[in-house]
Amino acid sequence: MIRAVVFLWGSAVVLCADMLGYIDGVKLALPIKEMCIEEFIKCSIGHIPKAIVKDGLPHFGAKRDDWKSKTRVHQGYDIYVSHVDVVAAADGVIKTIAHGKLSGTYIKVLHQNGVETLYIHVNKVFVKEQERVKAGQVIAHIDKPAGNAVAPQLHFEIKRKEKMHLDPLVIIKNHYQDDQVLMDMIRSYEKQIPANIAHRDTLVKTYIQKRISP
Numbered sequence: 053m054i055r056a057v058v059f060l061w062g063s064a065v066v067l068c069a070d071m072l073g074y075i076d077g078v079k080l081a082l083p084i085k086e087m088c089i090e091e092f093i094k095c096s097i098g099h100i101p102k103a104i105v106k107d108g109l110p111h112f113g114a115k116r117d118d119w120k121s122k123t124r125v126h127q128g129y130d131i132y133v134s135h136v137d138v139v140a141a142a143d144g145v146i147k148t149i150a151h152g153k154l155s156g157t158y159i160k161v162l163h164q165n166g167v168e169t170l171y172i173h174v175n176k177v178f179v180k181e182q183e184r185v186k187a188g189q190v191i192a193h194i195d196k197p198a199g200n201a202v203a204p205q206l207h208f209e210i211k212r213k214e215k216m217h218l219d220p221l222v223i224i225k226n227h228y229q230d231d232q233v234l235m236d237m238i239r240s241y242e243k244q245i246p247a248n249i250a251h252r253d254t255l256v257k258t259y260i261q262k263r264i265s266p
């Protein structure tokens with residue numbers, strides 16, 4: 053059964069799915085308050101960042117810092133949002149609240165069965181370390197870029213026991229496999245990813261050449 057949320061949009065009542073999916077028996081909600089799955093997809097893999105070289109593409113596994121010639125793999129999933137509340141994806145305990153040069157402020161939440169979720173590039177934080185949180189509880193707010201992010205965004209990570217990072221999109225596709233409209237939307241964005249990568253690779257190459265040649 054798809055978890056749904058009802059909220060008022062002007063005078064209309066909107067009913068939409070706000071579930072991300074299941075991992076190791078843990079039910080995960082989307083990490084943005086009052087966001088529907090369709091919007092979540094549009095703001096993530098459906099979004100091409102303006103600062104495409106520095107921010108990189110939003111999908112899991114995308115290249116990062118190749119423009120600094122220090123290529124690493126993007127182990128999270130970016131959702132381009134601003135003026136939104138970030139919510140805990142599942143019941144759990146706040147394990148860490150910290151600040152890093154690249155991440156800005158981030159929050160790590162530990163759930164059942166060793167599942168962890170990470171919320172990176174947040175601004176205001178509304179919880180404390182060791183605090184118990186419920187699924188859907190507001191933990192932070194995003195209204196400006198943080199860390200190395202050029203535009204406001206949530207960098208969201210899901211990890212399991214062995215510290216393995218998981219691709220949220222794989223979990224979403226597994227959960228919504230019978231929703232043909234959503235699956236068609238995801239497939240159409242996925243089809244564009246290779247062209248977006250090629251476009252970005254060209255820009256990165258130009259960027260590096262410009263910096264190293266007089």
Ligand SMILES: [Zn+2]
Nearest residue numbers: 128129130207
């Ligand atoms: Zn990211």
